[in-house]
Amino acid sequence: MRLFQGIIILLSFIVLAACGGGSSNTSSSSGPTGASGGGGSVNTDTLSLSASSANVTGIQFEALPEPRTIRAAFSGDNTAGVVVGTLPGVDSVPFWLTVDTTQTTENSGDIIISAETTDLPEGLYLFTLRVVTVDANQNVLNQADINVQYDVVAGTALSISPQSINVEMHETSDPITETVSVTAGDYTWSTFGIDANVSVDTGLGSQDVEIEIFPPMPEFLDANGEYTGFVDFVADESSGNHAMYEINFKIFPTLNVFSADYNFDATSGGENTAPKGVNLDGQGLNWQASADQNWVVFSAASGGITTDDALFGNAGDDFTIAVDPTNLSEGVHQAVVTVTAEVGQSIDIPVSVTVGPQVIIASSKAVAFTEVPGISKLEAIIPIMHVSGRSVPWTASTNVSWLSFGASGITGDDIVLIADSSALGNGVHEAIISLSSSDPLVTNTETIAVGLYKSSTAPVTRSVPIGSVNTDAIKLISDPVRPYVYVSKGDEELVGYNMFTGDVVGASINPTTRIKGLTISDDGETLYVSEGGATPSTQEISLSTGTVLQTWPVGSNDIDFVRLKGVPHLGLASGEILNALDGQVVGAFSSPQNEIIDLSKNGQTLCTANRNSGPLTSQCYSLVGFSGYPSGPVTFSQAVQNEFNLLGGFTDNIVVSDDGAAMYLASNNPRFHSLDTTDMTENSNGFAADNFPSSVALGTDGRIYGAYDDFQNNREAVRVYDAEGNTLGTTSFPTEILEGRTLMVSSDSSQLAAISSGFLIGDQDFPEFNLEITPVP
Numbered sequence: 001m002r003l004f005q006g007i008i009i010l011l012s013f014i015v016l017a018a019c020g021g022g023s024s025n026t027s028s029s030s031g032p033t034g035a036s037g038g039g040g041s042v043n044t045d046t047l048s049l050s051a052s053s054a055n056v057t058g059i060q061f062e063a064l065p066e067p068r069t070i071r072a073a074f075s076g077d078n079t080a081g082v083v084v085g086t087l088p089g090v091d092s093v094p095f096w097l098t099v100d101t102t103q104t105t106e107n108s109g110d111i112i113i114s115a116e117t118t119d120l121p122e123g124l125y126l127f128t129l130r131v132v133t134v135d136a137n138q139n140v141l142n143q144a145d146i147n148v149q150y151d152v153v154a155g156t157a158l159s160i161s162p163q164s165i166n167v168e169m170h171e172t173s174d175p176i177t178e179t180v181s182v183t184a185g186d187y188t189w190s191t192f193g194i195d196a197n198v199s200v201d202t203g204l205g206s207q208d209v210e211i212e213i214f215p216p217m218p219e220f221l222d223a224n225g226e227y228t229g230f231v232d233f234v235a236d237e238s239s240g241n242h243a244m245y246e247i248n249f250k251i252f253p254t255l256n257v258f259s260a261d262y263n264f265d266a267t268s269g270g271e272n273t274a275p276k277g278v279n280l281d282g283q284g285l286n287w288q289a290s291a292d293q294n295w296v297v298f299s300a301a302s303g304g305i306t307t308d309d310a311l312f313g314n315a316g317d318d319f320t321i322a323v324d325p326t327n328l329s330e331g332v333h334q335a336v337v338t339v340t341a342e343v344g345q346s347i348d349i350p351v352s353v354t355v356g357p358q359v360i361i362a363s364s365k366a367v368a369f370t371e372v373p374g375i376s377k378l379e380a381i382i383p384i385m386h387v388s389g390r391s392v393p394w395t396a397s398t399n400v401s402w403l404s405f406g407a408s409g410i411t412g413d414d415i416v417l418i419a420d421s422s423a424l425g426n427g428v429h430e431a432i433i434s435l436s437s438s439d440p441l442v443t444n445t446e447t448i449a450v451g452l453y454k455s456s457t458a459p460v461t462r463s464v465p466i467g468s469v470n471t472d473a474i475k476l477i478s479d480p481v482r483p484y485v486y487v488s489k490g491d492e493e494l495v496g497y498n499m500f501t502g503d504v505v506g507a508s509i510n511p512t513t514r515i516k517g518l519t520i521s522d523d524g525e526t527l528y529v530s531e532g533g534a535t536p537s538t539q540e541i542s543l544s545t546g547t548v549l550q551t552w553p554v555g556s557n558d559i560d561f562v563r564l565k566g567v568p569h570l571g572l573a574s575g576e577i578l579n580a581l582d583g584q585v586v587g588a589f590s591s592p593q594n595e596i597i598d599l600s601k602n603g604q605t606l607c608t609a610n611r612n613s614g615p616l617t618s619q620c621y622s623l624v625g626f627s628g629y630p631s632g633p634v635t636f637s638q639a640v641q642n643e644f645n646l647l648g649g650f651t652d653n654i655v656v657s658d659d660g661a662a663m664y665l666a667s668n669n670p671r672f673h674s675l676d677t678t679d680m681t682e683n684s685n686g687f688a689a690d691n692f693p694s695s696v697a698l699g700t701d702g703r704i705y706g707a708y709d710d711f712q713n714n715r716e717a718v719r720v721y722d723a724e725g726n727t728l729g730t731t732s733f734p735t736e737i738l739e740g741r742t743l744m745v746s747s748d749s750s751q752l753a754a755i756s757s758g759f760l761i762g763d764q765d766f767p768e769f770n771l772e773i774t775p776v777p
Helices: 007-020
Strands: 003-005 046-049 053-059 068-075 081-086 097-105 108-115 123-134 140-153 159-161 164-170 176-183 188-193 196-198 202-204 207-213 226-235 242-252 263-267 276-278 286-291 296-298 302-304 319-323 331-341 345-356 360-362 366-372 375-377 379-386 393-398 408-410 414-419 427-436 446-454 462-467 476-478 484-490 493-498 504-509 517-520 526-531 537-542 548-552 559-564 567-572 576-579 585-588 596-599 605-609 616-625 635-638 644-646 653-656 662-666 672-676 693-698 704-710 715-721 727-733 735-737 743-745 751-760 769-775
Touching: 046 123, 046 140, 053 068, 053 108, 068 081, 081 097, 108 123, 108 140, 159 242, 164 176, 164 207, 188 196, 196 226, 202 207, 263 319, 286 296, 296 331, 319 345, 360 427, 360 446, 366 379, 366 414, 414 427, 414 446, 462 484, 476 517, 476 743, 476 751, 484 504, 484 517, 526 559, 526 567, 559 596, 567 596, 596 653, 605 653, 605 662, 616 662, 653 693, 662 693, 662 704, 672 704, 693 735, 693 743, 704 743, 715 735, 715 751, 727 751, 727 769, 735 769
Parallel strands: 003 081, 053 140, 164 242, 263 345, 366 446, 517 559
Antiparallel strands: 046 068, 068 108, 081 123, 097 108, 123 140, 159 176, 176 207, 188 202, 188 226, 196 207, 226 242, 276 319, 286 302, 286 331, 296 319, 331 345, 360 379, 366 375, 379 414, 393 408, 393 427, 427 446, 462 769, 476 484, 484 493, 493 504, 517 526, 526 537, 537 548, 559 567, 567 576, 576 585, 596 605, 605 616, 616 635, 616 644, 653 662, 662 672, 693 704, 704 715, 715 727, 735 751, 743 751, 751 769
């Protein structure tokens, strides 16, 4: 088999041929060129080429011209192969030329001559190839030359306009689109982009393309936030014929604001509100702030962000926002604060202020005094405040002679009430204290309801039959002024009882909605009943007449009263806050619980829980925006880091401390719980591990009362705790207490009332239900 060899072998051969000397440019030869053996031998081997030249024409920058093929034929017994190479003294072919060989038959092969590039200056390019036959020892037998001529004619180079762009963006900017004009001849080209998308992957000839530029990854940026990316336009099969579109980035941080709540409460003509901080993120940015309303007050209107809060947490506010209500009328006012920074970044911050009247507020709207054998509670201290904290004068008066107090003071002072019962007969006595201010901006007269119960009979433990009761509708609520407790005996019946005597008292109360939720106003004037069924509703009922005053088309299975900035509100376990003046929904919160609700007396904390279904789950919320007068938005933030969950237990009822810091929960199994409302963790003091607590109540003296099954002593017991969880005393009832909100403390914190289940401890009788009454231990 004869070999058809390429250029690499020939380079070795040229070195040998140089020693033998001689060259030929003929297309065939039979002379003894470099043959081995003795002198005078005749070479009978032949070499012939189909052409002695290869002429190639290419157009600058366009596709490569077609290759040229020359057939090499050879014969003779001594020929071992054919080699294609360069002339002696020439080490390699030029970069623009490629030579390949293929063997077609035993005695012939093709020499394929190709142009490697069209990216050459216009002109004629020449090169000579040498083809030789060799014997087995690689002695040259014959040789012939091929003259290669490459004619490069003028073409159109690939170019773009513009060739670069300077881009300023921030880290999360939306992409921008730029147009680039491509100039090319009649050839195809392709694109390759870094930090950009190109609308044309492969193009033909001249055309416009769109380049979508997006911010580079942060790790590509240098210390100055700069980076250079590119899009490369490359002509097909033409190395070196390309154009680069350079993208010079300057990347700024992204402007963010962490704070979200800018709802303010103010008083008409009053002082500026307390400022709220604006915490910006985007270290290195320079910001400016402006507002579309002149009542918005900034601590600074511009500045620079010097900390990376996203990495290191809240490192402080960049500026604060406050409201100047001097010229604002009562009602809700809206504004927008706009913060701007480099590369056109802008954030709008909505600001709202509810402007209410300047009013004075008594920290407690009701006082209950008692004068009975063994109990004398005839003094009370009540702080008097201004709604916005201003110091204004106040004067006080009353409609009875048996009350004495300081007749004047300034907000921030206490009014000290002292009752003299010596001239009073037995029974319930009521009075009203009226407070007003000479300050021309103060618009209200604040009232405090006072009740005094006098009796010559000492209180005793007693069971009061209340007849057949629909246990699904049983609710219990104590009067904040009078020594009364109100019992829902059925779906649409409420009865008042004296907690000292057990007598039925008060007006007949017959709401026209089913009683699921029950609460009372803090001044003892109004009852509220709520139904959260198929036709939800809430009714306002006068305690003095039993008359239904208003009905509102929203209801719940549990309800609680709270006064926000002097305005009465209702919290519904279904997730609404109602203004109790008109029943309008002024706030809403989302909670998986919709069965039990309780709010702190100061209106700061709202807690909910599920009831009679395990596992026990409870959540607490912070009321972060108070309603203005007469109504306005109430907003919430979830105060808990996690829900409080208890597998295997379920809730009977909950109460929240007056300051909103703690929630007390009767879990039925295994014990009472005292929870921190900010994170729902167990308070370290804990409470006694009493079995199966059925109810929990909070007295006006801050003490906590919990009913539980005392199986060991065959009774239903009530334990009294202080806020630290220490036991202060224990009392008992002869029958099992119903689960739920069925334990109440009188407003003077001297009497307990509960609903019995009718089951006698240690007996199997099922008498009628009773109202159980006993003095507080």
